[in-house]
Amino acid sequence: MYQIKTFNAISPVGLATFTAEYQINQKDAQPDAYLIRSVDLHEHDFPRSLKAIGRCGAGYNNIPLERASEQGIAVFNTPGGNANAVKELVLAMMILANRQVIAAANWTNQVQPGADITLEAAKSQFNGQELLGKRLAVIGLGHVGSLVANAAVNLGMEVIGYDPYLSADAAWQLSREIHRAPSLAAVVDQADFITVHVPKNEETTGMIDQELISQFKPTAVLLNFARHGIVDNQAVIDALNTKRLRWYSTDFSDALIHGHPRVTILPHLGGSTVEAEANCARMAAKAVMTYLTTGNLINSVNLPALQTPFASPERITLIHRNIPNMLGQISSLIAQHQINIENLANRAKADFAYTIVDVSDFANPDQQAALIQELAQIPAVSRVRLIHQPRGGNK
Numbered sequence: 001m002y003q004i005k006t007f008n009a010i011s012p013v014g015l016a017t018f019t020a021e022y023q024i025n026q027k028d029a030q031p032d033a034y035l036i037r038s039v040d041l042h043e044h045d046f047p048r049s050l051k052a053i054g055r056c057g058a059g060y061n062n063i064p065l066e067r068a069s070e071q072g073i074a075v076f077n078t079p080g081g082n083a084n085a086v087k088e089l090v091l092a093m094m095i096l097a098n099r100q101v102i103a104a105a106n107w108t109n110q111v112q113p114g115a116d117i118t119l120e121a122a123k124s125q126f127n128g129q130e131l132l133g134k135r136l137a138v139i140g141l142g143h144v145g146s147l148v149a150n151a152a153v154n155l156g157m158e159v160i161g162y163d164p165y166l167s168a169d170a171a172w173q174l175s176r177e178i179h180r181a182p183s184l185a186a187v188v189d190q191a192d193f194i195t196v197h198v199p200k201n202e203e204t205t206g207m208i209d210q211e212l213i214s215q216f217k218p219t220a221v222l223l224n225f226a227r228h229g230i231v232d233n234q235a236v237i238d239a240l241n242t243k244r245l246r247w248y249s250t251d252f253s254d255a256l257i258h259g260h261p262r263v264t265i266l267p268h269l270g271g272s273t274v275e276a277e278a279n280c281a282r283m284a285a286k287a288v289m290t291y292l293t294t295g296n297l298i299n300s301v302n303l304p305a306l307q308t309p310f311a312s313p314e315r316i317t318l319i320h321r322n323i324p325n326m327l328g329q330i331s332s333l334i335a336q337h338q339i340n341i342e343n344l345a346n347r348a349k350a351d352f353a354y355t356i357v358d359v360s361d362f363a364n365p366d367q368q369a370a371l372i373q374e375l376a377q378i379p380a381v382s383r384v385r386l387i388h389q390p391r392g393g394n395k
């Protein structure tokens with residue numbers, strides 16, 4: 001029985017994905033895996049039993065990836081699982097900003113009951129603009145950015161995108177009508193709306209700063225449904241207060257922007273739909289179950305993608321540093337035990353690597369335990385697992 005520990009409210013549809021071999025609870029001190037949403041794990045001590053973390057969502061800046069790899073924990077996310085939910089909210093926020101919807105509804109609520117609210121003199125203060133023909137800059141054209149960009153093209157907007165790391169798969173998803181900008185300065189130039197959809201990391205923290213905002217049209221609307229800290233909120237407030245920015249819509253609050261009359265703040269709602277939460281929980285549960293039962297890695301963010309069919313009754317998997325002679329050390333220890341390697345697969349991702357060895361001729365459980373212990377003692381190996389071929393065979 002595998003133990004799965006949850007921290008946040010996880011969609012019941014996703015939890016139902018776990019089969020009878022998995023027990024889900026919030027307290028187990030010896031969990032095999034965590035299933036989480038946005039809980040911050042940077043100050044959290046991982047128990048030695050923990051082998052996997054499934055992040056039900058796209059962003060994983062709440063997880064200390066380097067430390068997880070060092071402790072032999074595979075981390076998974078759910079690429080695209082909530083992208084449509086974010087796209088719909090971003091489109092809604094562009095319309096809300098352009099049509100003064102929130103201000104108008106608030107005004108209607110506070111007039112005398114029965115007053116004629118349709119009088120031109122009163123309602124003209126809420127005159128809006130249309131999206132049709134306006135220019136939208138999309139920074140980051142991955143799962144969310146590409147959906148926002150394509151939907152905006154379909155709404156008749158002129159769309160320009162910036163993504164220096166655009167994957168071939170992501171490029172295939174983009175409408176041909178989307179122009180590609182060579183730089184951040186070029187993408188924001190003359191844009192009526194600027195929306196960011198990049199991961200939060202060292203490079204993107206503060207990427208929308210005072211200098212970039214000074215190049216916006218003063219009538220521009222800025223949207224941040226990616227992460228807090230990608231936009232410099234002090235620069236936003238300065239620009240709003242000096243009429244160099246018209247509106248800021250975001251999913252992330254702080255004391256600087258809280259309560260500003262030209263800022264709309266939502267409580268991190270981008271991925272909060274029934275459908276997105278179910279998609280993400282289902283994807284994370286599947287990735288975790290696959291890893292625990294077969295050792296195959298799908299959608300890992302700290303380890304390489306690696307999937308091989310079971311070639312023998314037993315499989316040894318190792319998470320280790322990406323340094324010379326690891327495979328030599330692993331295979332020579334296996335050979336010393338007179339165990340045959342049926343298949344060996346290895347792949348690296350940055351500083352860490354993952355190795356799958358399918359073996360036959362294991363004499364007995366004592367020999368298995370001895371070999372696993374010796375492999376675990378190789379310096380630079382952070383986790384060794386022995387996995388028996390799942391019932392149902394060669395997966």
Ligand SMILES: NC(=O)c1ccc[n+]([C@@H]2O[C@H](COP(=O)([O-])OP(=O)(O)OC[C@H]3O[C@@H](n4cnc5c(N)ncnc54)[C@H](O)[C@@H]3O)[C@@H](O)[C@H]2O)c1
Nearest residue numbers: 058059140141142143144163165197198199225226270271
């Ligand atoms: N508000 C929410 O609830 C919510 C929901 C989903 C995602 N997000 C956030 O949005 C981010 C994007 O989500 P996604 O699913 O599209 O991720 P993704 O990984 O599919 O796409 C990110 C894109 O950003 C690009 N990129 C990276 N660095 C860049 C840079 N310096 N300049 C320009 N482009 C850059 C990448 O090449 C990639 O195409 C996530 O990392 C997460 O932080 C928030």
Ligand SMILES: O=C(O)CC[C@@H](O)C(=O)O
Nearest residue numbers: 037038057058059082271
């Ligand atoms: O878990 C959530 O509700 C938000 C997830 C979202 O921020 C993401 O990065 O996918």
